[in-house]
Amino acid sequence: MEGVVRRIKLGSQGLEVSAQGLGCLGMCFYFRPRNSDEDMIEVIHHAINSGITFLDTSDTYGPHTNEILLGKALKGEWREKVELATKFGINSAVGADMEIRGDPAYVRAACEGSLKRLDVDCIDLYYQHRVDTNVPIEITMRELKKLVEEGKIKYIGLSEASASTIRRAHAVHPITAVQLEWSLWSRDVEEEIVPTCRELGIGIVSYSPLGRGFLSSGPKMVDNLSKNKDYWQQLFPRFHPENLEHNKHIFDRVTEIATKKGCTPAQLALAWVHHQGDDVCPIPGTTKIENLKQNIGALSVKLTPEDMIELEHLASEDSVKGDRYETGMATWNTCDTPPLSSWKLEN
Structure with missing residues (x-):
């Protein structure tokens, strides 16, 4: 049974x-080779008809093809049924060659590109996907504020931002949501970032709430992705064989x-994430309708305080082996941008 989506x-x-x-x-x-547009549009439409109306994408997914897919899926009356979120800021392929940009010209060009690919007049929630550590966050926010005033975006978000960056950005224009990795095995945000968001009235969007599939399928999920096994193990240390052997005990419990x-x-x-508060929205991904139904069913799972304590004890931050990303793939939630005073007029 799917349950009811509040x-x-x-x-x-x-x-x-x-x-x-x-x-x-x-x-x-x-x-991508395993999924046709038609199949994915069917999943998206099933989600919307089931009450899942908050759709999350980015210009770097593909790159660009994910936004084009969403644009196809939301033709006609579908657009008015959803809250559409996309992101900008990652200017190349994921990995060592990744370039992060937050300069005004790039912000505007990225937004125009997303609007065209999504085939919409306005983006409901527009995130900076990663913060540009070479550009003061105030400069990026000023351009985003202009886009709000022009009606091209409705709300502004940040992804993987530090508490200090969130505060500085929010002082320029209210931040509606911060997207961060939060799950039973990624809990480092609980110390500083989550309290900062709550102090400022900022919503929290939890990505990878199932630990990139580990909390749904366990260690076998790496084996199931045989074609991409090297990619997963290289980019995510928690899937290194020596760490996976330890972490599988969390899945077993x-x-x-x-x-x-x-x-x-x-x-x-997923229920554990939902029980963190009504200001938290997890965004699990799937390409299968059956998995979508199961995810919706998590909304009907009730956890007692004792259940929460037990889960948090077995999956405490220091009980998980391996970092979230490889060392070369900075996560930005501890990074800051330069002070506004460093931004030269010629920029």
């Missing part, structure tokens, strides 16, 4: 979304608790 207010600026969103990255990114609760491990892990 609505929540994301942040304090007026944006209302489904309490669970749909991350669309996997539909066109890395795994999650599975045991899920069995007692009468749900799947994925539903239990």
Whole structure:
């Protein structure tokens, strides 16, 4: 049974979304040969008809093909049924060659490109995907503020930003949402970033709430992705063989608790995120309708305070082996941008 998708207010600026969103990255990114546009549009439409109306993409997914796919899926009456979020800032392929940009000219060009690919007049929520550590966040925000005033975007978000960057950005124009990795095995944001968002009335969007599939399928998910196994193990240290052997015990315990609760491990892990508060919206991704139905079912899983304590004890931050990303792939949630005074007039 899918359950009922309630609505929540994301942040304090007026944006209302489904309490669970749909991350669309996997539909066109890395795994593209296995998915046809028609199949993915069917998944998107099923999500919308089921009450999942908060759709998440980025110009770097593909790159560009994911936004084009969403544009096709949202033709006609579908557009008015959703809250559409996309991102800018990553200017090349993922990995060592990745370039991050937040200068005004790039911000504007990126927005215009996304509007064209999505085939919409306005983007509901526009995130800076990663913060440009060479450009003061105030400069980036000023251009985003102009885009709001011009009606090209409705709300502004940040992804993987530090607490100090969030504060500085919010002082220029209210930030509606911060997207961050938050799950049973990624909890470092709880110390400083989550409290900062709550102090400022900023909504929280949890990406990879299932640990990139680990909390739904366990270690076998790496084997199931045989064509991309090297990619997963190289980019995400938690999937290195020596770390995976340790981390599988977390999945085993999650599975045991899920069995007692009468749900799947994925539903239990998602329910844990939902129980963090009504200001939190997880955006699990999937390419299968059956998995989508199971994810929606997580909204019906009720966890007691004792359940929460047990889950948080077995998946505490220091119990997970391996970093979220390889060392060369900075996550930006501890990075700051230069002070505004450093920005030269000729820029």
